[in-house]
Every structure is written in structure tokens, then in C-alpha cells.
Amino acid sequence: LDIMMPKTDGGEVAAQIDTDPELRSTPIIFLTALITEPETKAGLRIEGHRSLAKPINIPELIDQIEESLRALGPGT
Numbered sequence: 001l002d003i004m005m006p007k008t009d010g011g012e013v014a015a016q017i018d019t020d021p022e023l024r025s026t027p028i029i030f031l032t033a034l035i036t037e038p039e040t041k042a043g044l045r046i047e048g049h050r051s052l053a054k055p056i057n058i059p060e061l062i063d064q065i066e067e068s069l070r071a072l073g074p075g076t
Contacts, residue, residue, distance in 0.1 A: 003032035003046070014047055027068030031056060 003010040010030055017023045028049040035046075035053050045051060050064050 001028050001030055001049075003030055003034055011047055014049060025072065027065075027072065029061070029064050029068065 001010040001013060005013075010032070014028050014030075017026055017028065030046045030049055030051040031054055032046070032051060033054040035051055050068065052061060052064060
């Protein structure tokens with residue numbers, strides 16, 4: 001989920017997702033140019049969600065997605 005979008009921002013979208021009981025367990029990975037790669041490596045979270053610095057490193061994105069899905073547990 002991009003932090004900076006034309007008509008809203010990722011934080012607002014994430015807040016809406018987090019308040020919906022059916023969606024609240026949806027993993028969110030913020031993509032942003034507002035943080036640096038070292039901050040990403042340090043596990044920086046934005047509003048409690050994972051984050052990745054732009055430009056996106058595809059293997060790192062895949063790792064983050066896999067980690068997020070594992071955290072949900074089996075059957076999800």
C-alpha cells in the first residue's frame with residue numbers, strides 16, 4: 001500500500017481496513033519513498049504495519065509477503 005497517493009494516503013486506507021472486522025487481519029505492507037533502506041532493514045513499522053523503501057527490491061517484497069502470510073497462520 002503506497003503511503004502517498006493522489007486523493008488519499010496509505011495511512012488513511014490502512015485505518016479504514018483496521019476498523020473493518022472482516023478486513024482487520026489483512027496484512028499491509030507500506031511502500032514509500034519516505035523511509036530509507038536501512039530503516040526497512042531495521043524493521044521499521046508504520047502504524048504497526050510492515051514497510052518497504054522505494055524503489056522496491058522485489059526479493060525483499062516477496063520475503064515480506066511470505067512473512068505476513070506465515071504470521072496469519074495455516075489455512076489463511
